[in-house]
Amino acid sequence: MKKFILLGLILAVVAGVLIWRSSGTQREITVLQTASVEQGEVRHLLEATGIVKAQVGAQVKIGARATGVLVDIPVKVGDEVEAGQLVAEIDDREIRAKLAEAQARARLADAKAVRAAKDLERKKRLVSQKLEPQSSLDEALEDARVTRYESQAAAAALESLRVQLSYYRIFSPIHGVVSNITAQEGETVVSGLQVSNLITVLDPTRLEMWIYVDETDVGRTHPGQDVEFFVDAYPDRAFTGKVKLVYPEPEIRDNIVYYRALVDVIFDPEHPLRPEMTTQCRIVVERRENVPTMPNEAVKWVNGEQAVFVLRGGVPERVDVELGLRGLERSEVRSGLNVGDEVVTQLVLPDVGAGAR
Structure with a gap:
């Protein structure tokens, strides 16, 4: 009878030890979440x-180089425009009148130059035939020279007005989208002033x-x-x-x-x-690239030291891991873990309470 009692006590003690050890292991670490070690890329950002x-050069503020009243703005904000497309027009009646006058002056100057050249040739013949003095030839030479310069000046003035006339039609220098318009039809723009920036085009x-x-x-x-x-x-x-x-x-x-x-x-x-x-x-x-990686959340601090726990046979085990490059979410694993290992990313340690992970 005593043998049976002693055997029962021994079995009870062994069972208690096993239960205590089992419950002690659960109290040591409680695993809440795991993640796999994967082959992939790590970037340090x-x-x-x-x-x-x-x-x-991608944003151009198109201004006016002429003074006058805006008569047409054929675009609006948001319109797509091509390089060379008309985007604004200024009243050009006054400059066209000046251009017509300059054309008449240029024709008159050309006619005078032609007549003076013909007169010079005639004077040369007469002087060579001793029919007129040398002084008349000198006067013809001077007259031909002066009228030629007057003709060139009139042509230059005419070309200047033609260039000025081109300023009254404003074109986009680039392809893009109209992003801003600072004037409207009927307004007077003055060349050279900041307000003459009419339209902004953005590529x-x-x-x-x-x-x-x-x-x-x-x-x-x-x-x-x-x-x-x-x-x-x-x-x-x-x-x-x-x-x-x-x-x-x-x-x-x-x-x-x-x-x-x-x-x-x-x-x-x-x-x-x-x-x-x-x-x-x-x-x-x-x-x-193409290296073993693990989540940064798997790196824990235990008693002031870095620690990594891997799940083996359902039981968390602390392992020594050498880490390489650290990214925003994952780190390179150089040694201590293999691809496919399950690392613990959230856990509870008994020494720090149920809220520490």
């Missing part, structure tokens, strides 16, 4: 703010972006680096480009030193960008 700008296909890089990051920013950026107008669309140039001259904004990186923007007709749009940019400083 530099985040900055940028602004979309029109390239030099939306020729845009660039200025990224303001903090002075602490400018050493890692170089031409040729890939850039992806986002705008609030298209929050789900990632635009791409490349760093073309980093300007050496600093820009100080709010007492912070920045350097401007220039990025060419590829035109997307389905998601057209506009000048002065604010962009959230990511410059790809470094990348690793």
